[in-house]
Amino acid sequence: MISFLRHGIATASESAKRHRWFYEALFWAAIVLAALLFPSQHLLMIEISIIALFALSLDLLLGYAGVVSLGHAAFFGFGAYLAGLLALHGIVREPVLAMLLTGLISGLIGLAASTLVLRGSDLTKIMVTLGLALVFYEIANRLTWLTGGADGMTGIEIAPLLGLFEFDFFGHIGLAYCLVVLFLLFIVARCVVDSPFGWSIKAIRDNPTRASAIGVPTHRRLMAMFALSAAYAGIAGALLTQTTSFVSLSVLHFERSADVLLMLLLGGTGYLYGGLVGAVIFKLLHSWIASLTPEYWQFWIGAFLVAIVLLRRASIRSALASIGERFRPAGHAQGRAR
Amino acid sequence: MTAALETRRLAKHFGGIIATNDVSLTVKHGARHALIGPNGAGKTTLINLLTGVLAPSQGSIHLEGKDITGIGRAARVKLGLARTFQVNSLFAEFTPFETLTMTIGERLGIGSQWWRKLRGRPEIEKEAEDLLETFHLVDVGDRPTKSMAYGKQRLLEIAIAFACKPKVMLLDEPAAGVPESESAEIFQALAALPPDVTVLLIEHDMHLVFRFADRITVMVNGAVFAQGAPDQIARDPRVRAVYLGEDA
Amino acid sequence: MLTILFDGVAYGMVLFILSCGLAVTLGLMNFINLAHGAFAMAGGYFAFLLATRYGVSFFATIPLVFILTAGLGLIIERTLYSHLYGSSHLEQVLFTVGLVLMSIVIADYFMGAQPVSIPLPEILRGQIEIGGVGLGRYRLFLILVCGLLTLGVQLVISNSRFGRQLRAAVDNASVARGVGIRVNRLFALTFAFGCGLAGIGGALGAEIMNIEPTFPFKYMIYFLVIVAVGGTTSLTGPFLAAMLLGIADVARKYYAPSIGTFTIYVLMIATLLVRPNGLLARRS
Numbered sequence: 001m002i003s004f005l006r007h008g009i010a011t012a013s014e015s016a017k018r019h020r021w022f023y024e025a026l027f028w029a030a031i032v033l034a035a036l037l038f039p040s041q042h043l044l045m046i047e048i049s050i051i052a053l054f055a056l057s058l059d060l061l062l063g064y065a066g067v068v069s070l071g072h073a074a075f076f077g078f079g080a081y082l083a084g085l086l087a088l089h090g091i092v093r094e095p096v097l098a099m100l101l102t103g104l105i106s107g108l109i110g111l112a113a114s115t116l117v118l119r120g121s122d123l124t125k126i127m128v129t130l131g132l133a134l135v136f137y138e139i140a141n142r143l144t145w146l147t148g149g150a151d152g153m154t155g156i157e158i159a160p161l162l163g164l165f166e167f168d169f170f171g172h173i174g175l176a177y178c179l180v181v182l183f184l185l186f187i188v189a190r191c192v193v194d195s196p197f198g199w200s201i202k203a204i205r206d207n208p209t210r211a212s213a214i215g216v217p218t219h220r221r222l223m224a225m226f227a228l229s230a231a232y233a234g235i236a237g238a239l240l241t242q243t244t245s246f247v248s249l250s251v252l253h254f255e256r257s258a259d260v261l262l263m264l265l266l267g268g269t270g271y272l273y274g275g276l277v278g279a280v281i282f283k284l285l286h287s288w289i290a291s292l293t294p295e296y297w298q299f300w301i302g303a304f305l306v307a308i309v310l311l312r313r314a315s316i317r318s319a320l321a322s323i324g325e326r327f328r329p330a331g332h333a334q335g336r337a338r
Numbered sequence: 339m340t341a342a343l344e345t346r347r348l349a350k351h352f353g354g355i356i357a358t359n360d361v362s363l364t365v366k367h368g369a370r371h372a373l374i375g376p377n378g379a380g381k382t383t384l385i386n387l388l389t390g391v392l393a394p395s396q397g398s399i400h401l402e403g404k405d406i407t408g409i410g411r412a413a414r415v416k417l418g419l420a421r422t423f424q425v426n427s428l429f430a431e432f433t434p435f436e437t438l439t440m441t442i443g444e445r446l447g448i449g450s451q452w453w454r455k456l457r458g459r460p461e462i463e464k465e466a467e468d469l470l471e472t473f474h475l476v477d478v479g480d481r482p483t484k485s486m487a488y489g490k491q492r493l494l495e496i497a498i499a500f501a502c503k504p505k506v507m508l509l510d511e512p513a514a515g516v517p518e519s520e521s522a523e524i525f526q527a528l529a530a531l532p533p534d535v536t537v538l539l540i541e542h543d544m545h546l547v548f549r550f551a552d553r554i555t556v557m558v559n560g561a562v563f564a565q566g567a568p569d570q571i572a573r574d575p576r577v578r579a580v581y582l583g584e585d586a
Numbered sequence: 587m588l589t590i591l592f593d594g595v596a597y598g599m600v601l602f603i604l605s606c607g608l609a610v611t612l613g614l615m616n617f618i619n620l621a622h623g624a625f626a627m628a629g630g631y632f633a634f635l636l637a638t639r640y641g642v643s644f645f646a647t648i649p650l651v652f653i654l655t656a657g658l659g660l661i662i663e664r665t666l667y668s669h670l671y672g673s674s675h676l677e678q679v680l681f682t683v684g685l686v687l688m689s690i691v692i693a694d695y696f697m698g699a700q701p702v703s704i705p706l707p708e709i710l711r712g713q714i715e716i717g718g719v720g721l722g723r724y725r726l727f728l729i730l731v732c733g734l735l736t737l738g739v740q741l742v743i744s745n746s747r748f749g750r751q752l753r754a755a756v757d758n759a760s761v762a763r764g765v766g767i768r769v770n771r772l773f774a775l776t777f778a779f780g781c782g783l784a785g786i787g788g789a790l791g792a793e794i795m796n797i798e799p800t801f802p803f804k805y806m807i808y809f810l811v812i813v814a815v816g817g818t819t820s821l822t823g824p825f826l827a828a829m830l831l832g833i834a835d836v837a838r839k840y841y842a843p844s845i846g847t848f849t850i851y852v853l854m855i856a857t858l859l860v861r862p863n864g865l866l867a868r869r870s
Binding site: 070119122124127131135258298299302304306309310 | 612618620666669670673675676677679680681683684685686687688689690691692695803806807810811813814847848850851854855858859
Binding site: 191192194195196197198199200202203206207209210212213214215216217218221224 | 389391410411412413415416420421423427428429430431432436440441443444445448449450451452453454455456457498501502
């Protein structure tokens with residue numbers, strides 16, 4: 001079924017490329033429509049938009065830069081705690097300002113972290129990113145005076161947005177806030193991805209040797225992308241804190257990193273919408289399974305990861321087989337020009 | 339007069355293996371300098387040293403008189419040194435048009451711009467189209483590189499190096515793996531290189547070498563074995579003995 | 587101080603035996619198996635069940651655990667892992683993380699959340715006096731057994747036909763196939779062997795590490811560090827890394843228990859800064 005879907009999506013995407021603007025406008029219009037039609041679901045929609053932004057941040061890192069990260073929750077959690085601290089201690093009261101500041105600092109942390117992560121092989125990247133998230137978790141766990149430790153950070157009061165819009169219990173203001181942020185950051189991401197910088201990142205992922213052979217300073221560019229990705233993740237974390245007035249250690253759990261990877265697996269990487277689509281599917285999946293077996297949710301996430309990877313392999317293998325039939329290997333005298 | 343490219347006593351050791359042995363090479367401006375030698379002679383290693391993929395154990399490299407020994411790969415490209423790879427190293431998912439557009443963009447220094455689109459810049463796209471035409475790639479210009487025939491991919495390799503508008507071009511066996519029927523295009527492309535670009539060419543195809551080169555360096559076991567004008571080399575009995583055999 | 591060294595070495599040896607399989611699968615099949623710890627956990631549980639429910643003597647559980655865990659590994663390899671050979675590292679990570687999550691819940695469901703305790707025979711309890719110093723009998727046993735296992739593995743890899751084929755396949759799988767080596771069968775056997783070792787490690791380590799449902803996740807980073815820092819070209823690198831880690835962790839527990847498990851991360855980062863390609867890497 002998956003391969004059928006993929007084929008359908010592939011042909012749809014051929015024509016979609018030409019009518020891109022139309023489909024995209026449709027997508028966002030649908031979101032706004034959903035928000036207007038289901039006012040009682042706004043809290044759920046806030047959750048989805050936050051994890052969608054988180055997934056988008058990882059898509060930039062994984063889908064475009066090709067960096068495998070097992071610990072992206074580190075930046076999500078960092079942003080969440082930072083936003084919590086900014087509000088709790090009255091350092092920056094206004095939420096939008098706090099969110100932007102959190103993004104900036106998360107980006108800087110990401111820049112620093114990238115010097116460690118971007119060395120060596122995939123294995124090293126996996127190890128370092130996992131280790132990073134674990135370290136952040138440990139720090140948050142132990143610095144109880146700062147983070148509230150295992151009990152979480154309570155007593156956070158979020159000031160009205162821009163001094164005008166007070167957050168309400170139904171999530172109306174919160175959803176508008178999250179959606180606007182998501183949309184704007186999406187536009188920025190789109191800009192970056194289509195820019196010369198974005199192209200060079202895709203080139204680095206495709207063939208790093210070739211990229212440096214045409215003069216791309218690969219390490220610097222990757223660091224910048226990493227920082228951007230961390231900033232986005234941090235902002236997603238900040239939105240979570242600001243819309244729930246609470247931060248707990250769960251923002252740094254390994255499961256967050258695993259969840260967001262599953263979202264990208266479900267939605268696809270490298271076209272920016274993957275995270276958004278994946279977030280919706282994931283949340284729906286989560287709600288459905290949680291209603292059936294709440295304690296064993298972790299098992300089902302694992303099972304889904306396994307199943308989807310296996311299905312992809314099956315469809316890739318058959319796709320590769322058919323490609324192999326159509327194109328002769330290099331060096332054959334009958335190489336066609338067309 | 340400064341040479342376009344020069345190495346001074348360049349050497350590279352891998353553990354106990356000496357891959358490059360005291361190589362002092364001078365490539366004059368506008369030269370068509372060929373580097374030949376048996377397999378394993380260290381020719382590609384030399385190119386890797388020149389481009390910064392490998393760091394030398396000893397010696398120095400100078401581009402237009404400037405010492406580039408400690409300079410990184412990307413920076414050397416910016417200074418005017420471009421290469422092709424012996425085995426195609428291309429962006430599999432990009433089309434030739436996209437690859438060339440991107441390369442030109444890097445050359446023009448807009449590679450780090452993140453706010454404007456890459457596409458839709460007429461000067462760049464015109465140049466890319468011209469290159470596609472020069473290198474007979476117009477018919478495959480908008481298809482992913484991985485779907486192109488090998489010969490076309492090889493032409494793209496050279497086109498990319500060209501798009502860097504280098505002062506010195508290092509071509510590593512440009513005709514390697516290309517069937518007879520397609521190598522004519524490669525010869526044409528090489529002949530069309532502008533005279534002010536310096537070319538250092540590794541090749542096994544002796545027809546190509548003697549047609550193209552104005553100076554030949556023979557490498558054996560990582561060291562320079564003989565140097566001189568093509569007819570000198572062709573007549574040199576030592577070279578014939580070690581390499582040319584009966585193919586001269 | 588000597589006790590720390592002694593305990594650290596014992597711990598390090600167990601960590602090495604545990605990581606052996608991962609190092610070999612990574613080096614051989616370029617496969618990042620994050621679920622490696624799940625097989626170690628299985629080994630620990632097998633040993634527990636054998637000892638408590640079936641009254642098998644402790645010493646006898648060791649070879650039995652090897653066989654059981656190797657068998658489990660073989661089954662899972664043939665049914666699941668084999669479909670992923672040639673896949674990207676990302677897919678391997680996603681796949682094996684999925685397996686880890688599943689194994690954690692399965693373990694919790696069948697064995698409960700409490701760490702299991704394997705009853706030790708009299709001879710391994712308490713301390714023994716050697717040269718005036720009291721050394722834990724069990725840890726001494728660990729060092730001996732793991733040392734023997736390490737030598738055994740090294741011998742098998744360097745001297746046996748299996749080992750030769752293995753090394754050939756690591757070098758170049760397609761050439762190895764061309765020479766008639768059944769690479770897929772080799773992969774399956776090696777994987778099973780690695781799982782068997784992990785199982786023994788889990789059984790032996792039950793006394794000093796906690797065999798509980800979250801084990802595969804808790805120790806994932808340890809194995810990753812040992813293999814990433816130690817490299818996969820030979821077993822010496824991981825051995826040194828495991829020793830370093832074992833000693834550092836025990837020392838940390840002793841001198842600064844409040845710090846928590848930071849040692850491993852600090853170690854990892856420090857090594858990476860100095861040696862981005864692992865402890866013994868020579869080439870960049």
